[in-house]
Amino acid sequence: MGDSWRLGIDIGGTFTDLTIINNETGQLTNIKTPTVPADPAQGIANGLALLREKGINPQDIDYFVHGTTIGLNTLLQRRGETVALLVTEGFRDLLNLQRLRLPIPYDFRSRLPEPLIPRERVFTVKERLRHDGSVHTPLDMDSLDEAIRGVLASGAKGVVVCFLHSYKNPVHEQQAVARIAELAPGLGVNASSVLWSQMREYERAAMTSVNMYIQPNVQRYFETLQERLSGEGVRTRPFITQSNGGIMDIGTAAEAPVRTLFSGPAAGVIGAVQAARSAGIGNVITFDMGGTSADISIIEGGEPTFTQTNQLAGMPIMLPSVSMYSVGAGGGSYAWIDNGGLLKxxxxxxxxxxGPACYGRGDKAALTDAFLLCGYLNPERFAAGNVRLYPERSAQAIQPVAQHLGLNEREAADRMIQVAGANMYAELSAVMEQHGFDPREFSLLAFGGGGPVTANFLAEEIQAQSVLVPPSPGTLCALGALTADFAYDAVLSLQQRFDDYPFEQLVREYDRLADQARTWLEQQQVSGLEGSTLYYSMDARYAGQAFEIELPLDRFMLEAGKGERIAEAFHELHRRQYGHSDEAAVLELINLRVRLVGHTQKPVTVSLPQADSELKPVGQRTIVYGGKEYEAGIYSRAAMKAGHQVEGPAVVEQDDTTVLILKGWYGEADGSGNLILKRKEVLA
Known part of the structure; x- marks a missing residue:
């Protein structure tokens, strides 16, 4: 019997990354191939062909997990399905009114985002529930039938049902869904109480609309993916990464594609957690720079940070996800001159x-062109030699920018890098202030194709403790997808005073949510899990507050009936986040949450042998940064062993990225294969 393999794939805006692990030996292989925007599944097929060239048969792949951007791109490009909306009578303008807040409070010209469903495709139904879920006005079937006829006449291919207070009692939404199935069996239907059973009707309606809007495109892609994989000989069922850093089966993802919107970046953070643990570093700022953007996330104490609220294209996405922030441009971001004559x-x-001009097809000067002209990149071995770079095309593309600035092409490229770095520093500073942490206590973990090229500049600016570059930073998102656990978030909306809610009932509700999560995990039909863990939390606030905070709980508090300990923990958390607390105030429970994590098999950490001699450079070339030229040694990452040191300025080349080490810094390889950049002089 031959070897078996586990495959993780991440499709980015520029490259499709594949990471495959041999189940028997732990051998890890990484592949990068250009993304095919018109047919993303073809990029996967191209990657499988490259694996065949390395002697890996797709038929031997017994585990396949994939991060997708189909839903994300559908929403950003506004190329989704024609959708209608059924709402409670009197709430037709729900999507238009939104929260009545300007996106930019100090700019009166800023506008609310255009709803995915225009007012003419919003239909009202006579029904009404009270805030506690009791029926005020029964569902009027004649009114419902008239609304369904209106939906069909509008030409909508799908319909969202979002009634007032349905998160407390879904009975009217369930009746409406059943009636739609009778009168319009070919119409796609999403009920808000199924997707997101929590308070705030606008957020619930908007997010369910997003799900319905992107669902047909995502489902078509999944069908194409499964057909293409079958044609390539891959026989295992695909799993899809979620925004919460977990994975789920492809059927679940097709029903709730809104849960996959941030799947790619989230997988990268999960990969970063594994890399930080292997290096023994607990506090990390992840820095993921790909072809189209640069994103960061915060890892504290070895654990990723999560958020219950997000926004995308102006739409609220009220689902648990890994906290991420966009802080700048990617390798494909190009230079331009604004109306004031400034370089952007x-x-x-x-x-x-x-692609960038150096790919040989485009004519715009992108950051990758700037990296190439400044000497950071080797045109002969970009993307493991699978992509040939043309420096002369970069110089030609950047020439108009250089002429405007009165500089030569290399100087203009250096300015581009400085501008991009300044933008990233400004955005990252805002995130650091928001979280209130000292960057000197954190390391910057660089990944993505462009992260290791740029990270040392950013670390220098924010005075980070060090820079951690994992063994395969260019494909860390694919590795993160491959190492991600199954994850499910169960939630129950309460809106109850804590002191009025029986503690025994609280425990029963948590147990019910835990059972719901376990049932979900069983439905995933995955074998080989290495156990599972339940995490408990609650969304709570002081009575009268408009928004709540999430309070983590341990099972001991519930089993021991520690109601007073829960209240104390909330006061402490509120004081830590907002600088004050009020022990005399009434505590209000909003949501109970249970998160289940099914632990998947993790790859064996491969230890580097200890160095027994000095690492020699394989070459030398001139690089430019900060307006100065430096002679930099060129080193091969593949030749590095544990304990090897590289003094900056230097360039470390590897198949999936390039690491730039600045003057005044040095890089050292650890036993897990990480390259850690440190200052020669420690900051006071």
Whole structure:
């Protein structure tokens, strides 16, 4: 019997990354191939062909997990399905009114985002529930039938049902869904109480609309993916990464594609957690720079941070997800001159087609072109030699920018890098202030194709403790997908005073949520899990507050009936987050949450042998940064062993990225294969 393999895939805006692990030996292989925007599944097929060239048969793949951006791109490009909405009578303008807040409070010209469903496709139904879920006005079937006829006449291919207070009692939504199935069996239906059974009707309606809007495109892609994989000989069932850093089966993802919107970046953070643990570093700022953007996330104490609320294209996405922030441009972001004559870089990107000018097809000067002209990149071995770079095309593309600035092409490229770095520093500073942490206590973990090229600049600016570059940073998102656990978040909306709610009932509700999570995990039909863990929390606030905070709980508090300990923990958390607390105030429970994590098999950490001699450079070339030229040694990452040190300025080349080490810094390889950049002089 031959070897078996586990495959993780991440499709980015520029490259499709594949990471495959041999189940028997732990051998890890990484592949990068250009993304095919018009047919993302073809990029996967191209990657499988490259694996065949390395002697890996797709038929031997017994575990497949995939991060997708289909839903994300559908929403951003507004290319989704024609959708209608059924709402409670009197709430037709729900999506238009939104929260009545300007997106930019100090800019009166800023506008609320255009709803995915225009008012003419919103239909009202006579029914009404009270805030506690009791029926005020029974569902009027004649009114419902008239609304369904209106939906069909509007040409909508799908319909969202979102009635007032349905999170407390879904009975009217359930009746409406059943009636739609009778009168319009070919119509797609999403009920808000099924997707997100929590308070706040606008957020619930908007997010369910997003789900229905992107669902047909995502389902078509999943069908194409399964057909393509079958044609390539892959026989295992695919799993899909979620925004919460977990994975789920492809059927579940097809029903709730809104849960996959941030799946790619979230997988990268999960990969970063594994890398930080292997290096023994607990506090990390992840820095993921790909072809179209640069994103960061915060890891504290070895654990990723999560949020219950997000926004995308102006739409609220009220689902648990890994906390992420966009802080700048990607390798494909191109230079332009604004109306005031200032040099700008991004946010627009050339993507993978046509790509940066150095790819040989485009004519815009992107950051990758700047990296190439400044000497950071080797044109002969970019993306493991699978992508040939043309420096002369970069110089030609950047020439108009250089002429405007009165500089030569290399100087203009250096300015581009400085502008991009300044933008990233400004955005990252805002995140650091928001979280209130000292960057000197954190390391910057660089990944993505462009992260290791840029990270040392950013670390220098924020005075980070060090820079951690994992063994395969260019494909860390694919590795993160492959090492991600199954994860499910169960939630129950309460809106109850804590002191009025029986503690025994609280425990029963948590047990019910835990059973719901366990049932979900069983439905995933996955074998080989290495156990599971339940995490408990509650959304709570002081009575009268508009928004709540999430309070983590341990099972001991519930089993021991420690109601007073829960209240004390909330006061302490509120004081830590807002600088004050009120022990005399009434505590209000909003939501109970249970998160289940099914632990998947993790790859064996491969130890580097200890160095027994000095690492020699394989070459030398001139690099430019900060307006100065430096002679930099060129080193091969593949030749590095534990204990090897590289003094900056230097360039470390590997198949999936390039690491730039600045003057005044040095890089050292650890026993797990990580490259850690440190200052020669420690900051006071």
């Amino acid at each position: 870089v991004g946010p627009e990107s050339v993507g993978s087609t046509p």
